[in-house]
Amino acid sequence: MKKWLVVPSVVMAMSLWSCDPVDPVDPHDEELITTLNIDLDGGMHTATLNYVDADGDGGNDPVITVDTLLANTTYQGAITVLNESETPAEDITPEIFDEADQHQFFFATTGSANFAYLDQDNDGYPVGLSFELTTGAAGTENITVTLRHEPAKSAAGVADGDLTEAGGETDIEVVFEVIVE
């Protein structure tokens, strides 16, 4: 056999050895939203709607906590968005506030509650971090809170909280089953 065949033989022998994979690194997902907290202040009565999925999309199921609301009452709502997979928890609300023109919360219900925006971005379009919730008659209703990233804020109906023409990506879509007494 020709001498040069020694070279491939050596290279082949070397390639029989395996090596260990690189250790994956915890990415500390800075964009992860684990928690949506809504504080409702009705003057004489306060309530909280809370959704927590501490480990993100996989793993354990989310925990949803909902307080009972009073009928025919107007609540001032304030939204807080957190990443609680980190210690200490990271407050993402300021990030949304800083990019208010690229974000908007939308509220919808199967019952008789009414929603009104109380805040605006620099272009005069609503954001929804601060809003007003007015309950109607007693009963049970599902309230859906949606956060859209880069919606078309100027599209028809979007400023009134209608999602139809909004587009964008959904960052949050949470349903709270609320009892109104």
Add this chain to the structure above:
Amino acid sequence: MSKRIYIFLLSIGWWHIATAQSCFIDLSGAVTDVHDGSPMEQVSVYVQEVGREVWTNPQGQFSFDHLCPGTYHLTVQHIGCPLQYLLIELNADTSIALAMEHHQNMLHEVDVHDHHEGALIEQRISLLTLDEQQHTSFTDLLSTLSGVSALGNGADVGVPIVQGLSGNRLTIVTNGVMLTGQQWATDHSPEIDVNAAGEIAVVSGAATLRYPGTHMGGLVVMDAAPIPVDPHVHGKVRTTLVSNGRGIATHLRLFKGKQQLQWQVGGTFKRFGDRRAPGYFLNNTGTAQQHVNAEVRRQWGEHAEGVVQYSFYDAEFGILRGSHIGNLTDLQSAFMREVPFYTEEAFSYGIEAPRQHVKHHTLKTSVQTEWKGKEVEWNLAGQVDDRKEFDVRRSGRSDIPALSLMQLSFQNEVLLSHQEHWQIGVQMLGRNNWNVPETGILPLLPNYTSFSNGLFALGRLQRNAIRAEWGARYDYTVRDIAVLSTGVPREVLRYQEGWHVFSAVGSVAYRFDPKWEVLTELALRERPPGINERYAFGLHQGVSGIEEGNIALDSERGLKASVQLRGRLNDRLHAELGGYAHYFDGYIYLQPQQEFRLTIRGAFPVFSYEQCDALLRGADLKLRYALARHWDVEATWAFVHGENRSEDLPLNFMPPLNAQHSLRYELPEWKGWRNMKLALDHRYAAQQTHWDERLDFIASPAAYHVFDLSVGGTLKLWNVEPQLRLSVENIANTSYRDYLNRQRYFADALGRSVNVSWIQNF
């Protein structure tokens, strides 16, 4: 099974008749069709140095007189054949015999030439088609072959699907190197520039076992153009301007071929902006692609050769802005719209998130020599694949990739072969794949290393009208995997797995008539589950659900039986009729789970990889008929039906019935033009009615018909002779959506495009 012998001028012989006289030398010759030896009429033979051209007569003969002694460049051209060059030294009256590869478009001539080491069922894309389609993607180009479709997302992003097989089940080989990268997803285009190719083929048969990989059916093989022997530097420039996307694709190739040393270099530049569907722009669907390649070949004596090849591919693809969605509600509302969200009136070349940026390096060295009457070949190749994908993110993070994967791989093999009779080989394949920790997002895939050691043997027998081929292959693959846990705190979980993989193929070709041949093939193949199939975890945009790997998966086994009849009638009708049945034991597929997983973005369906018994059945048909002198018509039909036999359900994302028809008129000479070609093409895809609605939330789109028109030829202008071509794609500006393109959920496919191309050989 010897090394590739794919040249157009198959045999050149010349002999001296008389002694030299100054400037009284005659050069004469005859041109024949390489397939049947019949004389070829109307072939143009041009002597560059004296600027004289003659055409062959009905006997295929030509002659020049009164040439001086010296070296001459001959250009030989004929319709349906690529332009060819020949260098000839004249000292005396000389006669040459030329055999031309005619009708490249007609695949599987009965007189099959074993371009790809004995592959039986083979389809090729010729240099002529490459010239015409240099602006398209590798996948789109390949989908012009019968039985091949494109599975993708948008204009340039997609993977080929060959007889129902794609992704992990399809292997692509470029210049003898198995393309490695992230082949597991349908939006990961092969990292190949079509301009670097001299020929692209889809092959099956025993010879496919010579290549490692997880292919369950045929292989896609791309080879660089051979370097003609000529001691001067020559080259080729091709440029295409495309109105849809206001794109340009330009390619330069330079080569020089001395007796013992040849080299070639090539470079491609491609820029496209927003493409347009009928009525609106598809915002953010641009492409920015560069490619360079280089090759050096050196021979020592008759039998020893060394080759070094390098290529670098760099591509950035924009993904339709309106196709970026966060959850199922977004998908539904996007689908309700006529025109996608974010559609703007303004055209732009800008490529913003969502986008992909891929860089791929391939370096190959090859040494061949003769040893005891056998050929020995040693190939060593290394590849680097760097894939980054960018999503629309908050707080200026759109410039940070959401997916960033690096892969280093090597392929090392020693092959021993004896002419066309047998070949054996040993191969090693190694990969190291990791997530670059820059994304700030939990990775979809784990980090892993994978090493395979393989052995194969191929053989061939020829007895009169029967030719038989067989092949067997065994691989042992070891993989080490490091996964980040999905729960917090994040932990690194380690796995090690070993896989024995066995494959065997046998095929028989029987020529029952000089013009008709029947081919049969039986192939048993196995593949271990892909890394994504066992370990993936995350949101899968394609199915808008959470995709979970399944660590319990076992190897997938497939048994494929194919039969093909090919031949010709009266020299006017060429036909290829093929059918296949492909049984799978443990076919790996995505199975929707009962549960919906509640996340902060709403409830997502959960899909997990599972295994079933599956059956793919299909038929491919190709007919070409010469209507009259200079007129011919061609029809290509393909059909595949995929079934999950365990649950009696359809397999999703199989191509619907599709067809291509073309009517061509070719004219050797017209006014100041030569080799004029006029073509009207028709593309048709039926509606896919056989699909699983649990895996797809939106109905399959309606059937469509699209027409293309093109005219081209060589302009006889001074000595330059540019090849010019004008084509219109989607003449009627038809709005349609393609079942296999994910963009169909959001927007129509491309509208009309007017393309102008210019090819210059020098």
